[in-house]
Amino acid sequence: MRTPLRPLTRRGLLRGALGSAALLATAGATAGCGTEGAQQTEAGCVSEDLSGAERKLTFSNWPQYLDVDESDASKRPSLDGFVASTGIQVTYTEDINDNNEFFGKVQNQLAACQGIGRDVIVLTDWMSARMIRLGWIQKLDPARIPNVAANLLPSLLDRSFDPQNRISIPWQSGLAGLAYHGGVTREIRTVDELLTRPDLKGRVTALAEMRDTIGLLLQSNGHDPANFTPAQFDDALAKLKRAVDSGQIRRFTGNDYAPELAKGDIAACLGWSGDIIQLAAENEKIRFVAPDSGVILYSDNMMVPNKATHRANAEALIDYYYQPAVAAKVAAYVNYICPVRGAQAEMEKIDPKLAANPLIFPDDALLARSKVFMTLDEKQEKEYEGKFQQVIGA
Amino acid sequence: MTARGRHRLLPYLLLLPGVAWLLLFFAVPLLQLAAASLYDPGGSLSTGYAMTWAFGNYPDALRAYWPQFARSFMYAGAALALALLMGYPLAYAIARKAGRWKNLLLVAVVAPMFTSFLVRTLAWKTILSDNGWLVGLLRDVHLLGPDGRLLATPVSVVLGLTYNFLPFLVLPLYASLERLDPRLLEAAGDLYASPAQTFRRVTLPLSRPGLVAGTLLFFIPATGDYINAELLGTPNEYMIGNVIDSAFLVRLDYPQGAALSFLLMAAILAAVFGYLRRADPSQGVL
Numbered sequence: 001m002r003t004p005l006r007p008l009t010r011r012g013l014l015r016g017a018l019g020s021a022a023l024l025a026t027a028g029a030t031a032g033c034g035t036e037g038a039q040q041t042e043a044g045c046v047s048e049d050l051s052g053a054e055r056k057l058t059f060s061n062w063p064q065y066l067d068v069d070e071s072d073a074s075k076r077p078s079l080d081g082f083v084a085s086t087g088i089q090v091t092y093t094e095d096i097n098d099n100n101e102f103f104g105k106v107q108n109q110l111a112a113c114q115g116i117g118r119d120v121i122v123l124t125d126w127m128s129a130r131m132i133r134l135g136w137i138q139k140l141d142p143a144r145i146p147n148v149a150a151n152l153l154p155s156l157l158d159r160s161f162d163p164q165n166r167i168s169i170p171w172q173s174g175l176a177g178l179a180y181h182g183g184v185t186r187e188i189r190t191v192d193e194l195l196t197r198p199d200l201k202g203r204v205t206a207l208a209e210m211r212d213t214i215g216l217l218l219q220s221n222g223h224d225p226a227n228f229t230p231a232q233f234d235d236a237l238a239k240l241k242r243a244v245d246s247g248q249i250r251r252f253t254g255n256d257y258a259p260e261l262a263k264g265d266i267a268a269c270l271g272w273s274g275d276i277i278q279l280a281a282e283n284e285k286i287r288f289v290a291p292d293s294g295v296i297l298y299s300d301n302m303m304v305p306n307k308a309t310h311r312a313n314a315e316a317l318i319d320y321y322y323q324p325a326v327a328a329k330v331a332a333y334v335n336y337i338c339p340v341r342g343a344q345a346e347m348e349k350i351d352p353k354l355a356a357n358p359l360i361f362p363d364d365a366l367l368a369r370s371k372v373f374m375t376l377d378e379k380q381e382k383e384y385e386g387k388f389q390q391v392i393g394a
Numbered sequence: 395m396t397a398r399g400r401h402r403l404l405p406y407l408l409l410l411p412g413v414a415w416l417l418l419f420f421a422v423p424l425l426q427l428a429a430a431s432l433y434d435p436g437g438s439l440s441t442g443y444a445m446t447w448a449f450g451n452y453p454d455a456l457r458a459y460w461p462q463f464a465r466s467f468m469y470a471g472a473a474l475a476l477a478l479l480m481g482y483p484l485a486y487a488i489a490r491k492a493g494r495w496k497n498l499l500l501v502a503v504v505a506p507m508f509t510s511f512l513v514r515t516l517a518w519k520t521i522l523s524d525n526g527w528l529v530g531l532l533r534d535v536h537l538l539g540p541d542g543r544l545l546a547t548p549v550s551v552v553l554g555l556t557y558n559f560l561p562f563l564v565l566p567l568y569a570s571l572e573r574l575d576p577r578l579l580e581a582a583g584d585l586y587a588s589p590a591q592t593f594r595r596v597t598l599p600l601s602r603p604g605l606v607a608g609t610l611l612f613f614i615p616a617t618g619d620y621i622n623a624e625l626l627g628t629p630n631e632y633m634i635g636n637v638i639d640s641a642f643l644v645r646l647d648y649p650q651g652a653a654l655s656f657l658l659m660a661a662i663l664a665a666v667f668g669y670l671r672r673a674d675p676s677q678g679v680l
Contacts, residue, residue, distance in 0.1 A: 034433060037442035100643040107439075134440055202543065203524075244629060250546045251628035265524045265545060378438050385645050390458075393629025393636070 038111035040135040042306060045113040051312035056089040057119040058310075059317065062300065063094040065122070065172065067333035078329045082320045088313045098254075099127040106305070110136040115307035119314045126211055128168040128301045129161035129375045138304045140166045144315040147322035151341045155297060155367045160226075160375040168301035169318050172274075172336035175288075175359065175370060176212035176296040179276045180268035181261055182285035188268050190291050191220035195243040203267040205260070206240070208252040210388040211373040212296050213240065213270055219294035219371070226371045233384060241391045252392045261286060273359040274336040288359060290366055297370035299339060331360055431652035439646050451653040459637050459654060463661065466633040469548065469623075470616040473555035477563050477612055480556075485567035485604075486597075489574075500568070503561050515554055515625050522550050522626070546628045554622035559615060563608040570604025571597070606673055614662055634658055 051057075069075035079090055096102045102123065106116045110131070123131065131137050142149060148169055162168045180188045185203070188194055194204055207213045215225035217236035243249045250266060258275045260266045262283065276288040302321075304314045320326060324342035331338035332350045338360055347355035354360055362370065376384060430443070435451055437443035456463070488499045506514055521528055522544040532538040544550045574597065582592040598605075620635025634654065641651030 034437070034445040035430075035442045037440055039440040104643060111439075202541075202546070249628075256625070260519075263523055263525060265519075378440055382438065382645065382647065386647070389640050389645055391629075393462075393632040 036111070038107065038134055040111065040113055040306065042135060042138055044135075045306040047115065047307040047309055049311045050309045054310060055087050055313070056091070056310065057313040057317060058091045058093070058117060059120045059314075060093050060095050060118045061122045061171070062096045065094070065300075065334055066092070067330050078321070078326050081326065082317060086313075086316055086320070088316060090317070096122060099124050103127060103130075110134070110306060113306065115309070116305055119304060119308040119310040120302050120317060121305060122171045122300050122302055124300050125159070125161070125298050125372065126376075128303060130381070131303065131305075132161050132167055133378065136306050137167055138306060138308065138311055140169070140304065140311070140315055140318070142166050144312065145169070145319045145322070147319045151322050151324060151327075151343075153339045153341055153367075155370055156299060156339050156372075159372050162301075168303045169322075170299035170339035171302050171321075172330070172334055173297060173299040173339045174336050175273040175290065175362070175366075176207065176209075176216060176270060176298060177273065178216075178268065178289040178291055179261060179271040179279075180287055180289065181264050181266075181283075182287060183283075184264040185267035187287075188289060191216050191270075191293060194268055194270070195239065195248055200267055201246070201248050202250050203265075204243075204249050205251055205253045205257045205266050205269040206243075206249050206392075207257075207270045207272075208254055208392060210385055212272075212298070213252070214384075214388060215296040215371070215373045216270060216291070216294075219296075220291070222293070224371065225294075225296060225373045227374055234387075237387055237391055244391060244393075274334070277335045277357070277359050290369070292369070294369040294371055295366070297337075297367075297372050299372075335360060337362060427652045427655060430648050431656050433649040433652075435647075435649045437649070443648060448649065451649045452657060455650050455653040456657060458650075459634065462632055462634045462637050463657070465631070466617050466635070466658075467661070467665070469552050469555060469631075469633060470613055470619075472552045473559070473616055474563075474609065474613050476552065476556045477560050478609075481560055481563040481567060481608070482605075485564045485571055488564075489568050489571035490576075503564050507561060511558065511621065512625075514558060515621055518550070518554050518557065518626060519545065522553070545626060546631075548627070548631055550626040551622050551631045551633075554626045555616045555619060558619070558622065559612045562611040562615070566607040566611065567601060567604040570601045574600050602673070606670070609669070610666060614666070617662055618658060 066076055067078050069077055076092065079092060082088070083090060102121075109116050111134075128137075142164075145166075148165060152165060152170070153173070156170050156173065157165060159165075178188055178191065178194060185200065188197075188200075194200065211225075214233065214236050217239055218225045218228055218232060221232065221235055221239070223232045223236070240249075253260075253269070255272075255275060257266065257269045257271055258279055261269055261271070262279050271288070273288050276286060279286040280288070302314075302318055304311050308314065321330065322340055324340055324346045327338055327340035327343040328346035328350055331340075331343055331347060332354055335354070335357075338344075338347075344355050344361040347361070358366055429445065431451055432445065432447050432449065433443035433451075434446040434448055435454070484503070488496055488503070492499050520526065523529065524543050524545060529538060529542070529544055532544075533540060533542060538544075544553075578596055578600070579592055582596050587595065617633075618635050620633055620639055623631050623633045623636055635658075638651050638654050638658070641647045641654060645651075
């Protein structure tokens with residue numbers, strides 16, 4: 001016989017609601033006491049280095065940031081060379097697509113002094129600086145990475161977030177500067193031209209990365225992005241705001257300016273040298289310009305996070321990639337600025353045309369006006385980033 | 395336990411998996427978000443955030459970002475109006491006039507959803523490109539000035555929203571129009587109602603459940619969307635979703651991001667309740 005289900009009554013619902021409310025209250029009590037600080041120290045989060053026993057390491061990098069064999073896409077010649085010469089097996093994953101996104105992925109573990117299952121990660125300067133400041137990164141042993149001391153490009157020595165070059169080692173570097181599409185506009189030489197020339201109105205983009213956009217504007221005002229005052233920052237920001245309010249700047253972008261520049265939807269932009277080299281290879285009318293006022297030099301850095309258990313293996317990897325011949329192999333594939341001195345000579349053997357490319361091997365004059373953006377402390381970062389986001393609209 | 399007792403508990407047992415899921419993955423995170431919105435705004439990631447019941451986060455957030463709030467509702471509203479203009483005739487045609495093409499047309503409405511939201515939005519960048527055929531055509535007929543553009547304007551953001559959420563409006567509308575008894579339409583004709591009168595007095599009221607459901611399914615995600623503004627717009631078109639995104643991911647201002655999220659939820663809930671009160675789907679005329 002079929003018994004009808006008792007319908008849910010108002011009282012029943014109320015009971016359910018009260019039960020849920022009680023549960024919520026407990027959850028609320030736990031959430032109600034705020035959060036722990038994420039600050040750690042390397043000493044407080046030590047882990048045993050198992051490198052001697054385990055000849056392996058896990059390496060997380062950005063997509064298309066390591067050489068691939070032309071005939072077999074599953075082979076990575078430089079990495080295979082490392083495995084062959086050291087016997088250390090490398091698990092290589094391309095799982096870093098965005099600094100902020102990656103930070104979000106690992107912040108809870110690192111803040112709680114837990115491992116993230118990676119021995120080497122590659123992150124951009126400002127994110128490296130933030131993680132170092134939070135005490136999430138292990139120092140390397142200089143004795144195990146002699147090639148770094150010998151071959152690191154002088155402009156990248158002693159950066160303020162890593163004064164001894166032993167905690168974040170550049171993987172590849174790049175320049176932030178100007179770019180334009182010669183098919184739809186005439187040449188652009190200065191940042192001011194980009195921000196004010198009437199024929200470019202609404203056909204210009206700038207970078208959503210505060211350090212690159214503000215850095216270039218600081219330089220165009222004659223200030224030093226490596227060492228500036230809050231007033232100078234405000235000047236640069238006001239200049240940017242004028243260009244936004246007048247409609248000169250169409251939008252702020254990540255890498256997504258590249259297809260728009262290629263199509264000519266935007267005539268000019270602030271952009272990164274690595275992207276522009278690739279665009280220029282397909283269309284020579286697209287040009288990168290390093291303005292006389294200066295360019296921003298940034299790097300993506302290899303770092304060993306806390307609780308990574310194969311630090312010595314990681315040091316071996318870093319040292320391996322600072323051999324000029326190996327670095328040239330990577331540079332020939334990725335076309336970013338090679339941070340390894342001596343790689344240019346090795347590149348002559350691989351591809352003389354690339355060896356002469358100033359956006360892979362910048363000359364001394366260009367390096368002299370390339371600046372690394374000042375390291376910000378947490379308070380400055382929040383204040384500057386907040387002001388900048390207000391101007392760019394988010 | 396008696397058979398009677400078991401039957402009494404059955405509805406709760408049936409509810410259990412759903413309720414557990416909701417509690418764990420909706421209620422608890424929501425509560426944490428509510429707590430975060432009241433953290434001390436002076437805290438930081440490295441020092442942690444203290445719970446200070448800082449209700450001031452709400453007015454502060456609203457003061458700083460009310461234009462983006464207003465914009466979200468304006469754009470979602472404009473997109474909704476466009477979607478209704480296109481979606482109602484479309485749903486009507488599929489439900490009542492398509493004959494054997496009905497299933498094919500339904501698939502055509504749903505098929506774009508098989509590709510990623512991002513890819514679909516990026517495709518619009520090509521369609522609306524400054525050097526694309528559409529802008530060229532509009533310039534030729536002088537609807538756009540010689541330097542006019544669609545990309546990076548409010549127009550493109552609204553078009554993107556309309557396109558991306560249209561199926562959410564069309565499908566419920568289709569379902570209620572499809573169920574409509576054709577004999578009612580015949581009866582209206584027999585009683586000398588003109589086609590326009592029949593539509594206004596019979597079809598429209600009977601499709602109201604679908605209309606209300608579709609409107610909500612369209613409007614709620616469209617208001618919170620930030621991909622369209624990010625990809626098709628400029629900073630001047632940024633919606634509240636963009637601000638929340640940057641508060642959590644870029645500025646790391648968790649209290650403000652959480653407060654903005656709650657304000658958005660509250661604003662949408664208020665709009666929805668207001669709408670449902672006016673347009674109770676179970677009865678009455680529009």
